Amino acid sequence: MPATILLRMLLxxxxxxxxxxxxxxxxxxxxxxxxxxxxxxRRQTEETLPAVEETLTRAGAAxxxxxxxxxxxxxxxxxxxxxGISVVKGIALGLPQPPQLIxxxxxxxxxxxxxxxxxPGADVWPVLLAGRGRFNWAAAPADDPLWLPVAAExxxxxxxxxxxxxxxxxxxxxxxxxxxxALRRAVQGLAHVRCxxxxxxxxxxxxxxxxxxxxxxxxxxxxxxxxxRGEGLARLAMRHLRAGSPACxxxxxxxxLRPPQ
Numbered sequence: 636m637p638a639t640i641l642l643r644m645l646l647x648x649x650x651x652x653x654x655x656x657x658x659x660x661x662x663x664x665x666x667x668x669x670x671x672x673x674x675x676x677r678r679q680t681e682e683t684l685p686a687v688e689e690t691l692t693r694a695g696a697a698x699x700x701x702x703x704x705x706x707x708x709x710x711x712x713x714x715x716x717x718x719g720i721s722v723v724k725g726i727a728l729g730l731p732q733p734p735q736l737i738x739x740x741x742x743x744x745x746x747x748x749x750x751x752x753x754x755p756g757a758d759v760w761p762v763l764l765a766g767r768g769r770f771n772w773a774a775a776p777a778d779d780p781l782w783l784p785v786a787a788e789x790x791x792x793x794x795x796x797x798x799x800x801x802x803x804x805x806x807x808x809x810x811x812x813x814x815x816x817a818l819r820r821a822v823q824g825l826a827h828v829r830c831x832x833x834x835x836x837x838x839x840x841x842x843x844x845x846x847x848x849x850x851x852x853x854x855x856x857x858x859x860x861x862x863x864r865g866e867g868l869a870r871l872a873m874r875h876l877r878a879g880s881p882a883c884x885x886x887x888x889x890x891x892l893r894p895p896q
Contacts, residue, residue, distance in 0.1 A: 651711025658865030668694035705872030709890035748867035
């Protein structure tokens with residue numbers, strides 16, 4: 636790839652949960668040049684830097700081509716959140732030209748890919764597994780492409796608490812993200828709630844090529860999603876950077892909903 640193309644790249648990292656991704660994004664062409672996605676069993680410490688190196692190699696890029704660094708700041712596993720922020724800060728210190736850093740809540744990154752696809756009038760509720768049968772979630776308004784939930788807008792609780800919150804909601808809701816089978820069963824009786832398949836990240840384009848909208852047989856639907864997880868994070872970060880949103884100047888701080896253990 637010509638060296639003149641590899642200017643002002645954005646490197647996006649999300650290692651806050653068990654589904655991890657690293658993506659290299661070219662803002663000029665609005666395209667992901669390479670992405671590495673994997674499931675981690677709490678081994679982000681050993682896996683993240685090799686994943687970054689592999690992503691750069693696949694794109695024919697070097698670390699010095701990176702001008703923007705985006706990372707998810709939580710909620711998620713305490714270890715994963717800390718590792719993601721530490722890796723990004725370490726990369727920034729090693730670059731000859733200081734890059735611009737941006738941290739985004741995981742839930743905003745999860746929701747961003749689905750907001751443009753949601754039915755008119757529907758809100759997108761991103762959901763994350765939080766361990767021990769708990770979930771983290773928030774309500775993303777359909778008309779805000781730069782949605783950045785603060786800590787107070789995040790919710791946490793068992794499946795019963797999430798179902799109770801959904802029962803109180805009168806607008807149509809798309810549930811997206813890490814939807815357990817227990818959660819899908821619990822919301823089956825809620826006519827205004829649609830569960831959107833969370834498992835499509837690893838074979839997303841092949842799956843949707845022939846079936847843009849159908850059921851996966853487990854109470855969740857596939858939709859015409861064309862962005863992978865890393866691509867969605869990179870595009871969201873670039874929207875914030877171009878808009879000069881508060882996330883562009885805020886220090887990188889972990890977003891925890893309960894004290895680290």
